[in-house]
Amino acid sequence: MPSRVLSSLQPLACNLSSSLAALQISTSVGAASRAGALFPLRHSQTLGQRYLDRSFQKATLHTTSSLNARRQKKPPSNPWAVAKAAEKREKVRARKEELRQTRQDAASDPVVGHTTPFLEAMDLKPDMLPPVDHLVPATDAHERREAFEKAVAEERLGRLNHFLQPDEVQTSLARSKALEEPPLHSAPEDYASKGKEMHLKATAAMNRILSLSNGSSKDKTRANKAWCVETFGRHITDEKFPQPKHPSIASNPETDPIKTPRVGRDTGSSEVQAALLTIKIRTLANQLEANTHDKMNKRNLRLMVHKRQKLLKYLKRKERGGQRYQYVMESLGLDDAAIMKEVFI
Structure with a gap:
């Protein structure tokens, strides 16, 4: 008799437990809906999110074992290998720094x-050239002329002013010297030496006028x-x-127009x-x-x-x-x- 009673009561217990579970769920959903009605939308969403978080909290999975998280890394068993690896890392770092400094120094x-x-x-x-009057000391005429020749020959002008070139200046000075010289049969004895000295002074003066140091x-x-x-x-x-020539398929030397030659600088x-x-x-x-x-x-x-x-x-x-x-x-x-x-x- 008691076994028959238990067997008849078992379906009732199952129905009762399912009814209680459904009642609990409906009560929670109703409470959440009432909270959404009483509070603004954001509060209702917050309450619903909290309810879902509590519902699925037990279903969270962890793939990492707690034993592995607590396990500590063992110290290296070979100190020589550790020191060798540290030395190698230091050499690589020093070489990288050396290459970086080399590239930085070579960069323009x-x-x-x-x-x-x-x-x-x-x-x-x-450099500023010395004045003509103080170029050589006042000595004998022959010695002074030789000093003028040496001083004018040693002067390095480089680039000249007023769009002139050194060869143009030398040509003009040679022509002026040829025009100044009188015939030898009509010139006094000391006139030739004085004319040569005056020409050297004029050359030195022209060098100072045309030099960029005075510009x-x-x-x-x-x-x-x-x-x-x-x-x-x-x-x-x-x-x-x-200029390198790169022929193309469309080019034809017979029919292509000839390029105009360059004129001037x-x-x-x-x-x-x-x-x-x-x-x-x-x-x-x-x-x-x-x-x-x-x-x-x-x-x-x-x-x-x-x-x-x-x-x-x-x-x-x-x-x-x-x-x-x-x-x-x-x-x-x-x-x-x-x-x-x-x-x-």
């Missing part, structure tokens, strides 16, 4: 570049520009660096413009070292540096990194990193 300044013979000659200021800063800048044109102009460098090519900008950049950079608060000239310097960068990028692309491009970069003291990377001034 993107503004003024590194020192080259061409830039040194640009920045060189000619202004504008004269020196003009001479530097003319020197850049004569150094990088294609009317000079075409013989040294001939080259003042518009990329290398000449980059060299002329280099003169202005170096002058303005030296001025900004003394006047650090000159914002307008600092902006002008930035514009000129970026313009030179564009010109040299175009030259590299056109010449395909050839000899002409390398010659310009080496003369101006720049490298590819200073041209291809972004410049901050």
Whole structure:
């Protein structure tokens, strides 16, 4: 009899437990809905999220074992290997630092570049020549004439002012000497020696008039520009660096028009413009070292540096990194990193 009672009561117990579970869930959902009705939407969402977090809290899985988390790393069993690895790491770090310092020392300044013979000659200021009257002491006429000849021969003028070349000056002085000399049969004895001494004085005076040491800063800048044109102009460098010809399918030498030959000096090519900008950049950079608060000239310097960068990028692309491009970069003291990377001034 008791077994039959238990078997009949078991379905009732199962139905009762399921009813109680459903009642609990409906009560919780109803409480959450009432909370959402009483409070704003955000509070109801917060309560619902909290309820879901509590419901799924027991279902959280952990893939890491607690034993592995508590396990401590064993100390190395071979101290010699540890010391050897530390020594190797230190050598690698020192080598990296050495290479970084080498690259930093070899890198060119993107503004003024590194020192080259061409830039040194640009920045060189000619020495002032002594006055003509104090060139030699007042001694015997023959000794004074020999001293004049030695002093004039040892004077190094370099680049001249007023758009003149040394060979032109020498030709003009020789012609004036020929016009001054009288016939030998009609000249007195001491006239020849005095005429030679006067010619030497005139040569020394012309050297001082035409020297850049007596010129202004504008004269020196003009001479530097003319020197850049004569150094990088294609009317000079075409013989040294001939333009490579890259034939294309569409070209036909018989029907293609002949290129007009160059007339006069080259003042518009990329290398000449980059060299002329280099003169202005170096002058303005030296001025900004003394006047650090000159914002307008600092902006002008930035514009000129970026313009030179564009010109040299175009030259590299056109010449395909050839000899002409390398010659310009080496003369101006720049490298590819200073041209291809972004410049901050």
